[in-house]
Amino acid sequence: MLLLPLLSLSALWGFVLNLTVSDGWSLLRGESLYQTVGVTSTELGVQLQAERERTLLKLTHGEPSAELGEQRARTDAALHDFRESVREAERNLTDDMRTPLNTVQAELSRLHAIRTGVDGGFSTRMLDLSEYNRLLDAMYRFYDHLAPAPELAIYQQVTALQTMSNAHEYLLREHALVQAAQLDGRLTEGETTAFTEYASSRKFLHARGQAGLEVELRQPYADLFKSEEFLTFATMEARIIRTGAPPPDTARWNDAVGKVIAEFDRISGQISAELGGRAADAATATRIQIGVAGGVGLVAVLASIIISVRFGRRLGAELAGLRSAAVEMSQRRLPDLVRRLSKGEEIDVTEEAKPIAVTGSAEISDVAGAFGAVQDTAVRAAVGQAALRHGLGQVFLNLARRKQGLLHRQLALLDGMQRRTHDPDQLEELFRLDHLTTRMRRHAESLIILSGSAPGRAWRKPVPVIDVVRAAIAEVEDYTRVEVANMPRSAIDGSAAADLTHLIAELVENATIYSPPDTAVHVRGDRVSNGYSVEVEDRGLGLQPEEYEAYNRVLREPPEFDLADSDRLGLFVVAKLAQRHSINVLLRRSPFGGTTAIVFVPDRLITDQPELPEAKSDELPSLPGRTRKKALAVVSGTHAGLPRRVRQATLSSRLKDAPPPEPEPERKNERSPDEVRDLFSAFQRGTERAREEADEKGEA
Structure with a gap:
């Protein structure tokens, strides 16, 4: 019950902490990449721009210059630093940064071939310009993925500034092409077309970059575009596009373009510093959020754990006490009560239905009270059921005793009738009725036994x-x-x-x-x-x-x-x-x-x-009090009134061992009715004499 909300709170804290930590980690990773790969790639781009300009001048003159060799050395040094920084920042690179970085490295691997073509005389100004532009385009695409921006607003401003930097690159391309064309006083048709494309791209990027910048960040660029130097540059740029020839006043072009490029660099640096400050403030705020989310959340989780553990222990102790009381009631007290009731003991309901003594919260007390009510109801129901069973048993016992008394009287009457009856048919019916009465007596005794009492019949002496x-x-x-x-x-x-x-x-x-x-x-x-x-x-x-x-x-x-x-x-x-x-x-x-x-x-x-001696053939053993077979059946003697039946008990040993005689033909009317009556009268008198002897032995 307590673990689920605690786990939910921990999961929520982990989720929030993951969001803030992931933002902080992105900032740290972006700053690390900018300080390594970003700085070295920017320096490499500047050196490639300078090498491009020197290479165009070399292709125009036709002879190598010392400045080109020195510039290539500076480019190679910047390239070495860039590659070292890439190896150092390998673990911080994301998947979306690897593709443009791989493109940059693939383009930079072509730098040696470009230089070889220039030095061997296999390249032209336009071809060389296109090759270097490919390198710098790959560099600028990589820049777009490199700028760290902890917030969306800062990211928008950084993107706009990056657009202005791309426009600056097109301005440099225009200047490099014009400088090379000034040496021979002409622009080829392809160079004029390229110059026109560069100018159009510069204008588009300037307009796009300005639209994305905030008012205060846009204002320096607006002032630059209204300055005399930029207007002079724009006028000569339009004339070059219109005439297809370099400006006649080379010094004026170089002066205007130089000031515009310098002002662009100054404004870009100023805005970069401003955005860097904002990014630093945002990073600091993110770190504070991480600390607050992590620290305060951790404190809340720990406090929840402590409170939950204490509350859980207290609740567990209360529930354990309630469980022990309920188990004692269900497994010991109530079964013991039922056993005592089944033995016929008197039960004090007030004493046995004591309320469950459990302390704790209101809910636990309510549950304990409910258990107490259930216990009271169960005890009263058990006592009532025991009383009902006892009363019902007494009813059974009373009825069975009455029935038993009546059956004993009926057996006594049957006994007297058997003694007075000499008719064989009537005697047989009396024997059957005697047998049914004996069975009824057993069923009455069964009711007495089930009621928990003894039937009452017993003998003083052992019975075989x-x-x-x-x-x-x-x-x-x-x-x-x-x-x-x-x-x-x-x-x-x-x-x-x-x-x-x-x-x-x-x-x-x-x-x-x-x-x-x-x-x-x-x-x-x-x-x-x-x-x-x-x-x-x-x-x-x-x-x-x-x-x-x-x-x-x-x-x-x-x-x-x-x-x-x-x-x-x-x-x-x-x-x-x-x-x-x-x-x-x-x-x-x-x-x-x-x-x-x-x-x-x-x-x-x-x-x-001990074994009894074998009876002689002419001795008639004592007869039972009640014979259960037919009237003409020969039965053995009894002990203490219990019947015994032994087949051929009255026969001598010779007759018992002799083979059965051959059946004689049936003889009708062998004896007269008077003879049969006399025979059964003698049998009846012998039965009475056997009973009297058995009764005398029982009393002894």
Whole structure:
């Protein structure tokens, strides 16, 4: 939040500083170029103008003169200085200056050839004049890129002064041509044409240069153009153009032109000094701007950094405190509050919904207040939801208790009716009704378990595991599909026997529901080193690995029961029962493609029992309190009222081991109704006697 404006300010300061520094650098570079290349190139131009004049005189006389040799030496010295200054100023040259400079150097490389043509007699006055003019034209084009101008107004004045200098060059060309023509008293047709062009260009450049100069800078030139010397020069210039011959009064021409050239040099020097002073003042102002922009901007940036850092630290500390308070509320206080509420603890809303203590700016305080309001709302909502769940659980518990009481009474009535009934058909219907009532009792106990209470059934003595398993199977609707393998003789602590029965019944019922109806559900158990393991295996379709992981997570750490998730009611019941007695329940894929539920009962709930002696063939074992199979099924005895079913328990060992007899032809009306009635009456009396013996053993 603070970095963005700081970066923007720094970028703006850098942009302004770059503009001012670039202007200053341009000034410094322009001044450096003017003091090196500019001064030497100006001197070289003056020497080339003088050499041009001497060369024209030599071509007119036809003989070399000592003055020409001395002038060439001065030109060569100026050329050497110019080339040295170019090498020194190489790093300061811009791209737009390199092209005209390269042109100048290319033209200067032709100077030796020009001199050779003059000395060898291969040149004429007009040709020589054109060659030197090419050199000087390249020099003046280079001058146009060399003049330093920090401001637009100064640049305009420098350009106008440069135009007046170009006009001065044309005046010198006229004078050189006239001086050479005075020696032989004539101008050739080409020279007359060139003189006319020079005069026209001079007039145009004078008018253009004057128009670009300011009034005070233009005035010296205006006075010069009105002077007697310039008027005399202009009159003779017009006569030469008209007649094509040099002026008859040579002394008068030389005197007038000499004074005009000298006055031009004086005025140009004066104006150059004036513009140089202005440029220096502008450069000084630019340097001041650079200092102000750089210094003041730097101070502003540093001050912004210091203020931003201090403000950022304070704001960061305030936000860190707010974040810590919010994290503590969201990750510690509220989850802990929810856990306490799930355990049924009483919560003081005023104490738990304390306002977040955060100091700082008004915005931070407002955010802290908003968090406090959210916290208060969340605490009150959690307390209200816990109260609602508790109330709903109490409703479930109350209804389940009432239903459980009614079912116990119904089971007692069914028990009495079974004892008094001698009709086999009615007895079979009573057995079915007894089985449905037992299943209804298990569902009522499920509601009690989900409400957080205990079902209430318990035994004082240990209960054999096989009885627990058989009792669980008896509470399943499709119990005929369940096959129980032989199990080691071990017993479950009486306090956990009812819950374990309920747990196994839920797993067995789930296996019968989610497997094909023509397949069997296998239940087996075994004594292990640190407990007892019971496995319930079906032949269904099984689940995906992620589904097994999700269900096992619920079984390991049962969450609070969600009323909206009624499809997994049995899973929550199993998880609650397992958590109550530290029983581990694991679901995994069966090798046959279905699901295997493994129930591991810890060793502290297990009691080993000796093997019981084998019953004799003529002994009738005690019968269970309620038989879950058909009326004519033969069942085994019970322990403490829990049913057991052992196929062919009443047969002798010889009959068990003998091969099955051949089926006999069906005989109709083998027994009379009276005989059947007597048989079932005897069976009923034996059942009553077995119950009485079982009750006496339980009370003992």
